[in-house]
Amino acid sequence: MPLELLHSSLRKGRYFCLSFVLASVAALPVTVAADETCMSPYMAKIVGQEDYVYVWTLGSEGVGDEQDKLVTVDVNPASPSYGKVINSLSVGGRNEAHHSGLTDDRHYLWAGGLDTNKIFIFDVHTDPARPTLYKTIDNFVKSSGGVVGPHTTYALPGRMMLTGLSNDKDHGGRTALVEYTNTGDYVATHWMPTDQDLGGAVKTGNFADGYGYDVRALPRRNVMITSSFTGWNNYMMNLGKLMGDPEAMKRFGNTVVVWDLHTRKPKKIFDVPGAPLEIRCAWGPHNDYCFTTTALTSKIWLIYEDDDGEWQAKAVADIGDATKIPLPVDISISADDSLLWVDTWNDGMARLFDISDPFKPVEIQQTKIGAQINMTSQSWDGKRVYFTSSLLANWDKVEAPEGEDLQYFKSYTWDGKKLHHEFTIDFLAENLGLPHQMRFGAYSLYGKNHPNVAASGVDGGNANSGGH
């Protein structure tokens, strides 16, 4: 069965994952790793060669035009401008650019600013090589009722679910989820459960701090899962200053919340101490679990549904040596749920864990990528892996040891055993800024042909399979 664009299977709703898995098992090599699996299950997927990577980039004082921008990198090896920055769209201000997320139809890319709370909505479908700014939401704080720090922008059907990190009363960690329509109209605010107002949730341990960070959905089990980080006062503060401030160091999240996806009501609050960050859910139709890692305590946690249908949380592995503050940040799960990439920011390592037994992850590989590392994204067919370096403007390192890259976009290929370096773009040398979230673009998503690449079938070309 040939690789097919799965856009149309969106309509099958929750059967989407199942049909995809059936289709892919027949056609693909055994190990299939994909960043596309990190995205919302409601979303269309690129299954062949991605054409572009959109890098949401922080402006940095003294670097180029010093403002946030969306940088387009050509990543199609068949393209004449492969490996180059072909577009850069500056949006004005240093907003603390951080994460971005596509709408379910992949027409728009929502990119948030954790400081100014502006949300930039880019049109990436009209001309994938040249995104334009469709709309800027500048009243997020007022509309949401005081939420600060739009972090994750996650696709739901026709809507976007955003996580906050902070609030406009005290710039601390208490925050909420905020829902918007795909075209940028406010819908609702869902406050994270606190001791004073659990919202009907069960507090299973000692903590109900009301903090937030990431959100992922597992539609087949009707759950949404959120994690918890810290408020504006800490994520905007210089990291060294923060580590030296004992009061501030008490202001990190220690909870993971499982929500009823349909009703948007919190169900259960778990103690997950040490700032659980990114969440990735498994794809297998019977794999009712998600992974998260704790940045400060450096562990992998499993959030899973047990045999009695109850959701539980358990620490399942250590990541590196916690006393060195490796700071695990971005993670990425493979489509067959067998592998988990974990990037540790402080030592610049991309670590690979075998998670075929989710309760016993085992580290099987480590690759030094740069002086620091944050995000990781993989191509659909698993053969290509990309990394970027920036975490937060005032946390990022400012100097790198000789021979190590400080602020970069790097492209690797993965052969099942080793990462092979393909190319690096030095974002400081290019006067662009600090690169952060990556999202893929492809002409095939919109039924278009790449203007500079001949359509050539499955391998290396675009994946518009037309009538296959």
Added chain:
Amino acid sequence: MPEAGEASKRRVRTTLTRLLLLLLLASMSGNPLLADPAEPADVQVLAPGWNEIEFEPPEAGSYQLPPIGMAGNGQVLSPDGEETTLHTLMGDKVVVLSFIYSSCSDANGCPLATHVLEKLQDQLLEDPSQGKGVRFISLSFDPVQDTPEVMKRYGRPYISGDFDWHFLTTSGPHELEPILESYGQSIVRDPNAEEGEAGSISHILRVFLVDRHLRIRNIFSASYLHADTMLNDILTLQMEPLQAHALQGPGDDKDGYETREYQTRAQSLERRKGVPASLWSSEFEPPLGLPPIPTPAGNPLTQEKIDLGRLLFFDRRLSHNNTFSCAMCHVPEQGFTSNELAMAVGIEGRTVRRNSPTIYNVAYLERLFHDGRESSLEQQIWGPLLAHNEMGNPSVGLVMEQIRSIPGYPPRFEQAFPGQVISMETLGQALSSYQRVLVSANSAFDRWYYGEEEDAMTAEQRAGFQLFTGGAGCSGCHLVGTEWALFTDNQLHNTGIGYQRSMSKTPESTRVQIAPGEMITVRGDIVADASEPRPNDLGLYEITEDPDDRWKYRTPTLRNIALTAPYMHDGSLSSLEDVIAFYNRGGIDNELRDPLIRPLGLNDAEVAQLLAFLEALTGDNVDTLVADAFTVPVGNTGSY
């Protein structure tokens, strides 16, 4: 539940009372105090509270009772003659407060109130889960005649079983008057009363319903007072979710975070609602312990300026990128400072090298900023507004343009400054006016020292005061005067904290908390890698360039000090215990350490006494000021 016998006895007594009253009323024609002399003497109509209610009272929980104000406090005497305060009897239960006097003879006056309360008590006792959460307070406004003994006798027949009903009085007019004023109970005494007797007292009958957060939720007068509606109001309050957002302390309480047993006590932001208060009036009197508010001649206080300044204080659009207001560093429930940061963080996360000082009582400071470089509140605002690492505005003009472009401001500026343009001057005058009225005193210390109330401070606190002004020498800089106390000499001193920060080497390792009860030791180079160069701070020297002024910082006021952790100009001391231990050691020795600072040799008991004393310096109105601050809308892009 009252026994059947008791209940029937009371019904008989009630009926008799009514008959007596009717007879009394019939005989009262011609009494100049009770009947309008111009009208023919008539039988007085009984208030509805005496009878069955003539309408269906709305169902409990089907309506809201928005807060009307904060319930005032005051010194009162229990029937056993023990001194206590009104607030001590509030907060744990819903309270019904009425003002009476025992010799009242107006049927629609005190007897009405007491009768209705009796009926209400019966109804509440029918369901213990309701009854247990309610307290009645009947307070006399005749301290001359109504001694505690009299109130005890008066009240005994009304109290049923163990129902929580207090019949209180005061020790004299000096204690009574402030209470009456705060509840709007103006009274008119009989000018023809015999010497030593109160005679009749005229007042507007008001009964107050107070919730568990000391907020007045309803007020009943004679025409409205009825047990059935009051019962439903009480039930409505009891149905409310348990708490409003706490008025003191950051939103999630991190006490005990160093231990594995730590539990969160996080507050809900949706419940962070308050009650507007009148912060000032033209008859404003400073609270006990403070002199009149110093106000510059060119900027007298007016209500309009204060209201405008209050709005501006919470407006994040006054910063270059719309993220910072004054209140982001001076958070109301965090002592108008920040309890969560040692040193502040400004726009775009830029480092501020000093701790945010409190706004409480800032009116009394002669030197502003930790290095005392500014003397006028009106001018001080431009420091934070223009500082690159605070609110980051590139120019004065841009701040003015921003304000002019927000539709809500021009009309308010016109109201506060008629005929004047929105200017640097008027902006400073508005913001400083709000800050000026954040005065707070009448603490336990003030009542003991200036109010001569012997029991206002505990024995331990009094011992602490002896040390404070004696062996520990604190009052050498934290001055206490004969008529009022600012607790600051408005001077700058070197304690050694600044010296240590500038002169000590970078530590080889740092203890870092990574989770509740989990600390790790992080190598110095890892921390150094993550750090920007540490900003130096030379204190007053930076202003005067006099080497004798190195590392001198301003003496802060100690009023409300329990609310403003962490301490010192760099927030390096987390708790008051740490501060006392610091001074007990003699601060940090250096060539310029102030001669008043020396090792004190205090033992543990003495340290505890000093600590207790410092905790007695919290003003009695902090809840009111914070509850008021909660009601101010936060200005964001898209707001008014």
